[in-house]
Structure formats: C-alpha cells, structure tokens
Amino acid sequence: MLRLHMAQLLVKAREFGDESVTDMAQRTGISRSTLHRLAAGTKQPSLATLWTLRGAYGVRLDTLVYDDPRVLRSTPVRPVGADGVPGAGPAPRPAARAASARREPTTPYPLHDPGADH
Numbered sequence: 846m847l848r849l850h851m852a853q854l855l856v857k858a859r860e861f862g863d864e865s866v867t868d869m870a871q872r873t874g875i876s877r878s879t880l881h882r883l884a885a886g887t888k889q890p891s892l893a894t895l896w897t898l899r900g901a902y903g904v905r906l907d908t909l910v911y912d913d914p915r916v917l918r919s920t921p922v923r924p925v926g927a928d929g930v931p932g933a934g935p936a937p938r939p940a941a942r943a944a945s946a947r948r949e950p951t952t953p954y955p956l957h958d959p960g961a962d963h
Contacts, residue, residue, distance in 0.1 A: 846886075847910045847913075848889070848890075848910065849883040849910060850909055850911050851884045853908050853909065858902060872901050873898060875898070886913065890909070890910060
C-alpha cells in the first residue's frame with residue numbers, strides 16, 4: 846500500500862511557511878480531512894493529490910510516497926471458493942445451486958469508479 850511520506854512533506858511545507866494542516870489545505874486546495882487521513886495512513890494518495898502536493902511544494906513525486914510493507918503483511922488473505930472466485934467460500938450445496946440458477950447473473954467483482962474519492 847502506498848503511503849504519503851508526511852515527514853518529508855512537512856519539512857517542505859514549513860520551508861514554505863505552512864506550519865499546520867490548515868495552512869497546507871489552504872495552499873493546496875486539499876481538504877484538511879484528506880490530509881489527516883493521508884497522514885494517518887487510512888487513505889492512499891491519488892495521483893491527482895500527489896501532483897497537487899508536488900506543484901505546491903516543489904518536491905518530486907517519488908519523495909512523497911513509500912510502499913509500507915507492514916500493511917502488505919497484515920492484509921488478510923481471502924480464501925478462494927470452489928468456483929475460483931476470491932472470498933466466495935465453499936461451493937454451494939446442490940439445493941442452493943438450484944436456487945441460485947434462477948437468479949439473474951451477477952458480476953463476480955464489484956464495479957469501481959476510479960474517479961470517485963473514497
């Protein structure tokens with residue numbers, strides 16, 4: 846999981862006179878809430894956010910982010926069901942299979958809007 850290297854960003858922000866997250870939000874147009882979630886690691890930075898921070902503070906993109914290996918190790922592994930779908934669990938029993946045949950087909954993976962801010 847990519848994380849914002851907040852320590853590097855704060856050093857640069859202070860060079861520009863930004864002493865608080867509020868100052869950073871005013872300079873960049875990125876909400877305080879988003880900056881706090883990025884700092885806490887609960888939100889991954891989007892390319893648009895990184896590009897905005899790069900422009901505001903004159904830093905390279907690769908100095909703004911790092912790959913947090915602790916997050917990769919702590920991510921639970923989802924089991925693969927008998928039908929090959931991750932997280933599907935065991936194959937349904939024959940009676941359940943007959944009932945599911947009457948339902949309309951669904952996409953096995955949720956659709957994602959890459960432009961949506963999560």
